[in-house]
Amino acid sequence: MKLADRAYALALSLLCAGTSNIRAEIIAATHIDWTNSGHVSPTVQNTVAGFNYGYYPANTGTNGVFSTTGMFPVTNPNGQYWNGSDGGDTPAQSQFDIHPGSGGTTVVRRYTVASGSEPLVSGPVRIVGRFFELNSGFTHVFVTADPDGDAGPAARTTVVPSQDPVPTPSVEVTIPKPISFDVTLNVSPGTTIDFGALAMDNYYSDSTGLIAWIVDDSTAVPTNLLSSPLGSPNWSFFNGYQDFRGLCYGMATDGVTGGTDPTTFELAGGGYPYQYGGLLYLENADSGKATRFDSMRIDVTATNDFAQPPSLYLLRHNSDPASIDPVADDRYERLPVPAVRHPANATGQPYYTFDLTTLQSSQRAGYGFAICGSSANNSTPIVVSEISAVANRVSNSEVVPTKPFWVEWTNGHRYGISTSRGNWEQVQAEAVSHGGHLVSFGSTPGQTFSTAEENDFVAQTFTDPEGWYIGLKQVSPTPAMEPAQGWQWVSGEDTSYTRWHPGEPNNYFGAGEDYGMMILSISSTGTWHDTRLPGYPETSNYRGIVELPTPGTGERNFFVSSISARSNIFDAGLTTSTQGGFLPPSINLTGLGGKLLRFPKIHGTLNTAADFSGPDGAHTPGRSCDLNAVGGISGYLNGNNTPALVGVFIGAAQPSTPPARLDFSTSQIGENFTTLAPALGQVFFIGDGLTSEGLSQQFTIPAGAEKLYFGYPDGKFRFSPDWINGPSPDRTPDS
Incomplete structure (x- = not known):
């Protein structure tokens, strides 16, 4: 095993445990035993000495005698894979999948602890991964372990599936429910761990995805990719039946970066303005563990890039967010860490990194992360070849627990x-x-x-x-x-x-x-x-x-469920619209003059027909907002941005004379302020309520204010019913 060849950004150093045994943090990974020079099934290279590609003979289910007889690398235009001497009648294996043979022949990928040049390991190891569907076959899967590797099938212990009271020999894998596993068992040199799949009906349609890590039990490894609606992985087999999430999870963690890597995929999020991807590090409920992150990285291709440096969100709840936008999900917290853009990786493609080591441990402990931003070209998605992290497994007591916004x-x-x-x-x-x-x-x-x-x-x-x-x-x-x-x-x-x-x-x-x-x-x-x-x-x-059933002990929170994109800020305080569009929604602030207001969560989409954006606006070059006062409400000026979410404070009576308008152009106030004290009737920029580094901006409520209205500088001209969702202003954390 050549650790230098395993380029995924997880801790890879060898740890000494005593004088006789060497503990490797990452012992082996099924899908790292390949490079990505092939189109579908990559060329075998840098093979892990401990892995063997074989099968149990026909009709022996999970109890056969492991054999590699007749198995050899096969080259075709799509790359290389392991197959048997009689072609399609025997099992086949490639980077992300295992395929049973005819007549019920069970395909098996076997790892033997401490064989060849593999690390000398004794004691508990963690086996983490998942089987997932690649086509429509009725396939059963399993993981078994033999403590000494030579006692034969009778000594094997079924570790997946682990169903009480007695583990069953195998379990079916189907779309959209992959079979995930996270088990710990004791091993010693010679222990064998078998990952297998049984053909249950037509073996031609039984190809099953496999991603598995064998690691030190203190090592943090990803358990899945963040989101399910991931598009267009460059994978040609069995089109229409893949579990794309599982497939992209393998691609994102295969250790190969750069635009020449054919195993790329599109970020989730439905395009503009939020495209996102990340990794989950979920735990068994009784593990008592979580993950503390030191850094993250995402490699994109030149096909499209983030319009601005993306933001980083930490998952603080031990549950799978599935397809929920991290900006909109209260289980995530945006971290105040800037993204650093690097113009070229080893193959000339851009990538972004986040350094979290300046944060306190509790600020960076959780169960996964998401990298989120808008794309430079809003008609095409951002294409990614790799998402990775440097992280450590720690006690879950380090995690700041999530709770609802009350x-x-x-x-x-x-x-x-x-x-x-x-x-x-x-x-x-x-x-x-x-x-x-x-x-x-x-x-x-x-x-x-x-x-x-x-x-x-x-x-x-x-x-x-x-x-x-x-x-x-x-x-x-x-x-x-x-x-x-x-x-x-x-x-x-x-x-x-x-x-x-x-x-x-x-x-x-x-x-x-x-x-x-x-x-x-x-x-x-x-x-x-x-x-x-x-x-x-x-x-x-x-x-x-x-x-x-009890009131809070702090000051008030507010929740605004939606703001129509046609909410016209210049109709604030009125009972009927005079400027076109819709009357803007508001929150009641009576008696709160002089208090500070912040917005921990604002998300949604805004469509002007010319621009697509989130609440911060599109920042389209050459476009700006330059609007005059209407009645007693000030104008609004931003020379560097299209319409964004704005607000205005109104008192008991409608203002008769407009205050001076504020200028949020980059050369003036800008949008990256930390505090702002608008006057009554003075329209001000809100956006997503955060600085570019993810810090909450604070707004002083002016004396005499009774309501804060939310809208857009030109809501009259909206061409789409899109809206901003859930601006949640508060003055205390979850009181």
């Missing part, structure tokens, strides 16, 4: 979106951990508010259309009770008030629809639906609205 309503209760996703019971468990429960629209004796108004408040505040779990559960229903009886609020409140969607509850998908959801894509009025435990559709990938 918004207080008139009843003194606080409401927020759960940070975790899962099934109904899992999200309810999180709500209980915060001291509350999933939101309950019941009533209690003596309450001074309308339950219907509370239902309206939640539906109008948390407007994401995907749906939310609510605290409604059907407890031990008998057949005679189905589907309408036995419903209870987890808070214990009275259930006399209902807002079921027409036709609900109905057990539409059969028995077990015992949980409540509010699905705003079906009805924006906040009606309720009965669903099964995983939600609807049944993905177990939903969040819920958490209710805390």
Whole structure:
């Protein structure tokens, strides 16, 4: 094994443990045992001495005798792979996949500890990775270990799948549910670890992706790529059936950087303005571990580049964000670390790095990261060849826990979106951990508010259309009770008030629809639906609205769910529009003059037909904003940017005389200020509420201010119904 040839940016130094054993932080990785000079199945080079490419003979399932007889490298126009002497009738293996042979022949990639020039390792090692689908075959997969490597099949222990009480021999892998594994076991020189796949029907369609790391149990390794909607990997086999996320995960961590690497892929995010990619370092729930990051790197190709240096977001929650934009996901925190652009890697392509070592340990500990930014060419995505990190596995006590952004309503209760996703019971468990429960629209004796108004408040505040779990559960229903009886609020409140969607509850998908959801894509009025435990559709990938029955101890938070791109800032304070567009939304600041306001999370898209951007604006060269005052509201000037999110403070009365307009051109105030004190009626730049390094900007509320309005300098001229979502101003951290 040549460590110098393994160029992925994880800690690769050899660690001495005593005088007799050498512990390698990264012992082996299935997909690093190749280079990327081939188009599909890369040429075999720098092979890890401990890996052998073979099979169990026909019809022996997971218990056959391992053999490499007849296996040899095969060259074709698409690169090189390992195959058997009789062509397609025997198993084949390439960088990212293993393919069973005919007649049920089991394909196996075997690693033998301390064989050849491999590290001398004894003690616990961690096996981390996943099997994923590359076509439509009905394939079962497994990982087994033999402690001494010579006792034969009877001595093998099944470590994947690890199902209680007794592990099953194998488990099916399908789209979109890969089989992930993260297990620790004791090894010694000679221990064999087998990664295998069984052909279950037509072996021609049983190609299965495999990515696995064998590492020291204290080493941090990525467990998946950040997001699922990744596009156009340069991979020609089995088009239409790949688990693209798994495939791109392999490409991103294969250790080869540069634009000549054919294994490239497009970043997620649907194009402008947020394109993102990153790595997850998820842990088993009982591991007690997390990851502390020292640096990150992303290699892009010359096809497209970031328009400006990208931003870095740290995942602070041990859950898979799937396809959620990190800018919009409360599980992420933007880190105040600038990106450094390097013009050329070894093959002449640009790349970006982030150095986190100046941050405190708690600021850089988490479960993954995302690199996010807009592309220079908004008609094409950014193409990436590598995403990597230098990191260490640490105690999860170093992680600053995430919690919802609480918004207080008139009843003194606080409401927020759960940070975790899962099934109904899992999200309810999180709500209980915060001291509350999933939101309950019941009533209690003596309450001074309308339950219907509370239902309206939640539906109008948390407007994401995907749906939310609510605290409604059907407890031990008998057949005679189905589907309408036995419903209870987890808070214990009275259930006399209902807002079921027409036709609900109905057990539409059969028995077990015992949980409540509010699905705003079906009805924006906040009606309720009965669903099964995983939600609807049944993905177990939903969040819920958490209710805390106590007021906060700090100062107020505010939440604005959306701002239409046609919100015209010059109509602030009016009851009807005089300037075209829509009336801008606002928050009530009565009595808060002199306080500081900040915006921890603003995200969304803005489309002017000429420019596409996030809340900061597009910064298109040659375009600017130069607008005069309207009534008592000042003009707005920015010589270096197109329209962006702006605000204006208004007092009890509409201003009659406009104050001087502020100039946010680069040569004047600019957009990178840390503090700003606008006057009443003075339009000011907000953007995403952060400096270029990710620090929160602070705005002083002027004396006499009663409302802050949000809009755009020329909302009248918007050509798209796009909007900015969720500006969340507050004055204390999650009070």
